[in-house]
Structure formats: C-alpha cells, structure tokens
Amino acid sequence: MCGRYASTRGPEDLVQHFRVDDLRVEETLAPSWNVAPTDDVWAVLERTPRGEDDAAPARRELRPLRWGLVPSWAKDVKTGARMINARVETLHDKPAFRRAFTRRRCLLPADGFYEWQQVKAEDTGRTRKQPYFIHPEDGRLMALAGLYEYWRDPEVKRDDDPAAWLMTCTIITTDATDAAGRVHPRMPLALTDDHYDEWLDPGHQDPDALRSLLGRPADGHLDVRPVSPAVNNVRNNGPHLLDALPP
Numbered sequence: 001m002c003g004r005y006a007s008t009r010g011p012e013d014l015v016q017h018f019r020v021d022d023l024r025v026e027e028t029l030a031p032s033w034n035v036a037p038t039d040d041v042w043a044v045l046e047r048t049p050r051g052e053d054d055a056a057p058a059r060r061e062l063r064p065l066r067w068g069l070v071p072s073w074a075k076d077v078k079t080g081a082r083m084i085n086a087r088v089e090t091l092h093d094k095p096a097f098r099r100a101f102t103r104r105r106c107l108l109p110a111d112g113f114y115e116w117q118q119v120k121a122e123d124t125g126r127t128r129k130q131p132y133f134i135h136p137e138d139g140r141l142m143a144l145a146g147l148y149e150y151w152r153d154p155e156v157k158r159d160d161d162p163a164a165w166l167m168t169c170t171i172i173t174t175d176a177t178d179a180a181g182r183v184h185p186r187m188p189l190a191l192t193d194d195h196y197d198e199w200l201d202p203g204h205q206d207p208d209a210l211r212s213l214l215g216r217p218a219d220g221h222l223d224v225r226p227v228s229p230a231v232n233n234v235r236n237n238g239p240h241l242l243d244a245l246p247p
Helices: 011-018 077-082 098-103 193-200 207-211
Strands: 005-007 032-035 040-047 059-067 085-087 105-110 112-120 127-136 142-152 165-175 186-188 222-226
Touching: 005 105, 011 040, 011 059, 011 105, 040 142, 040 193, 059 077, 077 165, 098 105, 098 142, 098 207, 105 165, 105 193, 112 142, 112 186, 142 193, 193 207
Parallel strands: 059 165, 085 165
Antiparallel strands: 005 032, 005 112, 040 059, 040 105, 105 142, 112 127, 127 222, 142 165, 165 186
C-alpha cells in the first residue's frame, strides 16, 4: 500500500509543471513531509466547471482533495479511511472505483513515499517497524496516479452550498519492483509527463488504454533510505523526517 508520502512543492511550481488552467487561489496547502490519510492533498484533475454546459471543454485544475476516497453511495465520510489505495488489478471490478477509473482520474504530486519493514534488533531480538523514504534518484517530482469522487453530505440541505459536496481521492497501487520491492510488496503507480493529458482527459474511457499509461515511479530509478521513526507519528512534520539515519 501507499499510506504516507511527502508533498512539499508550492502551487506556483505545480501549476507550471502540470500546465494547470485553474488554480483555486482561495484554497492553499502548506508543504508536508508527512502526508497521512484523511489529510487534504494537492490534486491535478480535469473537469467541466460547475454550472457550465456538459459540452463545454474540461479545464485542468489544481485543488485540495481529501485523501481517502468516499464513494457517492457511502453513508458517511468514515468510509474514506479504508480507501486510501486502489489496487490496479481490481479497479474494473470494485464498485467504489470502477466508475471513477473511467471518468474521474487525477494526479497527486509527491516528492516520494514512505514504506515500513519489520527489522529485528541484534542486541534485544525485538522487532520494530523501520520506515524508509523512497523517491526518484534525480529528485524529480512524482505524479502519482489517482482517482477522485464526489460525496453529497445529506446533512447539508442546499445543493449549491459549497459544504454540500466533498471531493476525495485514492492512490492506485501495484506490485512493487526494484528498490521499492525490497522494502514492501506494494507501491504506487505514477505517470510520466507525456501521459498526463491522456490520463486526465475525462473523455478517454478505454480501460486497457488507460492502464497502459501507468508506470513505475521514476521508471524504477528510485533511491531508498532508512529514516527516523519520528515519521510514524502523524503529528510530526518537517524536512528532518527525510534525513537518512546514520550507519
């Protein structure tokens, strides 16, 4: 799975990198070195602006979404905490994801992601969970493949009330390979910049063609380093979380 990641690029950099048409300037997020489920995260997506005709061209947006997909039919938002990841092998079968896969895809900018491995202390024999930070060797921005969905809050009476709608997202994962596979059996999928347009286009709905766009982060050229267990606590944040542990 992918249960924690770092996302520290500012909106100005993200708008340029993803060629965004619309930045919601009234919404902003601080850099985070410890993004956790149910946090608001930056997402890039394309959709027809609300209130415009369906035939109007889709616009590319950069906006915060809540991490943990809440299907439209869910009774409450707690469902999202169990849907932070979507397995690429079963996207077309799962009711929570199959419609979003064909119509509501997004990209989640990341500097890298964390995974954990059970290690045994030589002196005590006790096991503990050692976190590792996994990121592109060249420091390039990662565009994690995701899906997004709308959820209507039944407690808000009016449809035109901004509080009536919650937008949430999930990260698509696959079997881990290369350096990531030495730490954890699953890893997020990512896209290269030449595939952004096809992936984000809501009119592109061929499942097999969409899957062919997905690839390993940094094409497998990943660096893995052990980092401080401080990242295990979601309240901890800051660039020090990425510091490699001394040998």
